[in-house]
Amino acid sequence: MYDAIVVGARCAGAPVALLLARAGHRVLLLDKGTLGSDVLSTHLVHQPGVAALARWGLLDAVRASGCPPLTHVRYEVTGTDIRLEGCARGVEGQRAGFAPRRPVLDPVLVRAAVAAGAEYREGCAVTGLLRDDAGRVVGVEGRHAGRAFTERARLVIGADGMRSTVAGLAGARFTVEDARLTCAYYTYWTDVPAGLELYEGVGSWVAAVATNDGATLVLAYFPQSRFDEVRADAFTAYLEQIRVTAPELYERLRGRQPVERLRGTGDQRNFFRQATGPGWVLVGDSGHHKDSITARGISDGFRQAESLAQHTGPVLGDGPERLDAALRAFADDRDTALAPGYEATLAAARLDPHAQRLSLLRAVQTDPELTSIYFDVVAGIGSAQALYTPKLLSLL
Secondary structure: OEEEEEEOOOOOHHHHHHHHHHOOOOEEEEEOOOOOOOOOOOOOEOHHHHHHHHHOOOHHHHHHOOOOOEOOEEEEEOOOOOEEEEOOOOEOOEOOEEOOOHHHHHHHHHHHHHHOOOEEEEOEEEEEEEEOOOOOEEEEEEEEOOEEEEEEEEEEEEOOOOOOHHHHHHOOOEEEEEOOOEEEEEEEEEOOOOOEEEEEEOOEEEEEEEOHHHEEEEEEEEEHHHHHHHHHOHHHHHHHHHHHHOHHHHHHHOOOOOOOOOEEEOOOOEEEEOOEEOOEEEOHHHOEEOOHHHOOHHHHHHHHHHHHHHHHHHHOOOOHHHHHHHHHHHHHHHHHHHHHHHHHHHHHHOOOOOHHHHHHHHHHOOOHHHHHHHHHHHHOOOOHHHHOOHHHHHHO
């Protein structure tokens, strides 16, 4: 019997397996995919996530992959005089972000979990939850290498993404749910120098971010209402969105060809699910998902993994009453911590920069300190209220 079974070995599941294993618990980490497989992602790890990698001793491995630090941010609003440039103040000494490819980042996390003592199995499809006579979840069943299997644990952790199988099997209800707001497409370009560039316009958003192998990830966002139109000729729409929203970036792409196929999605859901029940808990995108436009998913997944390990690690060997209390505390912490970022993401995903916000940005761009605070807000280090310093108020 394991102390914990973690279903999903990506940016929430692998870290929670790592942290629980380091705390001395017996952990089974399952994933339906294979180690190093790719997945839709903005790649961006904001400074809070970078600080977590540093705390776990894994930041050097990300650096060693050749992924460049993002030490300079450029933020423009199309059709205006607004252009901010600078860097966040950072957190725990980490001022740079990173945007590693997922076939780089995910194996770093999984290998660290295995090194800490977690058992890892890939190609595992979980098909059911085991329950005791009282209805408490006590394990999983599924298929691996063509054979059925069952495994038991004190806690089953669903970290299997937005379309979580564990959430469905547990009957986790949506506690907050909002409409889809954007669709997004991206691919990779070489010889297109960039750090982190963000371009915002009415009905549009474009981002460019440096990643591994000298490549630059360029993403284009559209209103969800345009999804059917865009996907009919996605690459043409993608280039046109870049041309209209980020003309200077478009000129850097002109005459070049992307080095990989275009990827995209119109299924960017916005929700909180019930986080926990008897014997089970959801972490990462399985319990909370929002539009990728603010690229908070990886950093938020790291935060939830750390919080879950801190709440449950000390009581995993105790009785179910203490474990359930710890799980409820984790759920409260998750909702309190992530609600402001959720609302900020919905506001950005509406793709409609309003006059009050433009006035704020014009004031911010006049002062390097305010610009750094603003980039802290973008990274999820602080709330928008941190911007309202006496200096800013004197400029409004």
